[in-house]
Amino acid sequence: xxxxxxxISLNPALLNTLNDLGYKEMTAIQQQSLPLILSGKDxxxxxxxxSGKTAAxxxxxxxxxxxxxxxxxxxxxxxxxxxxxxxANEVRTLARGIHNIKVLTxxxxxxxxPQIGSLEHGAHILVGTPGRILDHLSKGRIxxxxxxxxxxxxxxxxxxMGFQDALESIISEAPKQRQTLLFSATFPKTIQSIxxxxxxxxxxxxxESTH
Ligand code: ADP
Ligand code: MG
Numbered sequence: 001x002x003x004x005x006x007x008i009s010l011n012p013a014l015l016n017t018l019n020d021l022g023y024k025e026m027t028a029i030q031q032q033s034l035p036l037i038l039s040g041k042d043x044x045x046x047x048x049x050x051s052g053k054t055a056a057x058x059x060x061x062x063x064x065x066x067x068x069x070x071x072x073x074x075x076x077x078x079x080x081x082x083x084x085x086x087x088a089n090e091v092r093t094l095a096r097g098i099h100n101i102k103v104l105t106x107x108x109x110x111x112x113x114p115q116i117g118s119l120e121h122g123a124h125i126l127v128g129t130p131g132r133i134l135d136h137l138s139k140g141r142i143x144x145x146x147x148x149x150x151x152x153x154x155x156x157x158x159x160x161m162g163f164q165d166a167l168e169s170i171i172s173e174a175p176k177q178r179q180t181l182l183f184s185a186t187f188p189k190t191i192q193s194i195x196x197x198x199x200x201x202x203x204x205x206x207x208e209s210t211h
Pocket of ligand 1: 026050051052053054
């Protein structure tokens, strides 16, 4: 069964961009997760690489965004710089139809100076690796008081890389009233226990095949 993005309640600017990008039908994980995400539910998504998870959570992030409010409203945590760059690019691409959305990437292994400067200018959406995000947060350079959406992408890999403590510290600074979206290729006990700690009555979405 296929379904078009027009069958869900996305704003017209996002629908136009999806159309321009040639995204016509939703992938399986998008079909299952997007209605839940757009209804404001916490969602756990499990699906293979290439199943379209990035667009699923990015459309949720952008739907929750108030572009006029120049404050950090979404935080997307990724295991590596390469992934954070890919995610940030997809978010920027999908945000093309919305004016002046600032997406900032904050990853370890990159010089601090430019990141500090960019944070002083502000952003709507932060994408980064847990260690570096926590570093900025603990020095008071990130204000999460207006965060509405928290995304953990490739949560299993973040744990494999030893980011559990950093994740927990970051999440303890986030407002309790928020939407949390967690994506993972696998779902070991450690992820289940984190999910039950940080999510509110989450819906599970699992997709075996790519499309
Ligand atoms: P995942 O994170 O699940 O591994 P990605 O989100 O990186 O996968 O998506 C894989 C590719 O599929 C990307 O190049 C993305 O642009 C593309 N894609 C995502 N959703 C759609 C869609 N509905 N239609 C066409 N292409 C899509
Ligand atoms: Mg992905």
